[in-house]
Amino acid sequence: xxxxxxxxxxxxxxxxxxxxxxxxxxxxxxxxxxxxxxxxxxxxxxxxxxxxxxxxxxxxxxxxxxxxxxxxxxxxxxxxxxxxxxxxxxxxxxxxxxxxxxxxxxxxxxxxxxxxxxxxxxxxxxxxxxxxxxxxxxxxxxxxxxxxxxxxxxxxxxxxxxxxxxxxxxxxxxxxxxxxxxxxxxxxxxxxxxxxxxxxxxxxxxxxxxxxx
Numbered sequence: 301x302x303x304x305x306x307x308x309x310x311x312x313x314x315x316x317x318x319x320x321x322x323x324x325x326x327x328x329x330x331x332x333x334x335x336x337x338x339x340x341x342x343x344x345x346x347x348x349x350x351x352x353x354x355x356x357x358x359x360x361x362x363x364x365x366x367x368x369x370x371x372x373x374x375x376x377x378x379x380x381x382x383x384x385x386x387x388x389x390x391x392x393x394x395x396x397x398x399x400x401x402x403x404x405x406x407x408x409x410x411x412x413x414x415x416x417x418x419x420x421x422x423x424x425x426x427x428x429x430x431x432x433x434x435x436x437x438x439x440x441x442x443x444x445x446x447x448x449x450x451x452x453x454x455x456x457x458x459x460x461x462x463x464x465x466x467x468x469x470x471x472x473x474x475x476x477x478x479x480x481x482x483x484x485x486x487x488x489x490x491x492x493x494x495x496x497x498x499x500x501x502x503x504x505x506x507x508x509x510x511x512x513x
Contacts, residue, residue: 325337347359352412359464360417362415365454417464432452436494476492
């Protein structure tokens with residue numbers, strides 16, 4: 301009986317030490333867990349360790365604007381982003397994050413190097429480049445370059461779009477068209493001006509952008 305008791309105590313001690321290993325922790329409610337650990341142990345399941353997600357269901361976060369990541373995590377935490385994927389994945393994950401944790405994650409992913417994405421049909425890319433740089437004057441749609449920059453790297457609260465998944469970007473444009481699932485931004489008006497084909501073109505261009513060496 302004594303041996304069984306000692307075995308149980310040792311087992312619980314080992315299990316406890318594993319749970320308290322802060323360098324491998326998945327505890328989102330523990331502000332002492334370093335951002336890099338949370339990124340590796342939790343965020344990487346969808347976004348990749350370096351933020352270059354493989355699945356088009358999940359946005360690429362590598363080299364994303366830190367201020368933009370902070371704003372989106374705060375919106376998820378406050379349940380202000382109600383787009384389906386955000387609701388399903390991010391409301392629960394962001395619920396306990398502190399401001400410091402959010403900033404840490406934003407800084408971590410913003411420092412990761414973006415990787416090239418899969419190429420898209422050349423004709424589609426060419427059409428998308430025109431829309432990105434010139435907008436759609438006939439529809440009074442402004443050029444994307446005005447807010448997202450000449451290389452689509454974004455600025456502060458305007459997100460990086462370069463190398464993002466085409467499918468993800470299309471879904472977000474459709475979310476903006478529905479208007480009630482994202483906090484009000486200029487995109488709620490601009491997205492209504494784009495046809496399905498125009499969306500495919502400009503997002504194809506963005507996915508295909510080369511990485512400057």
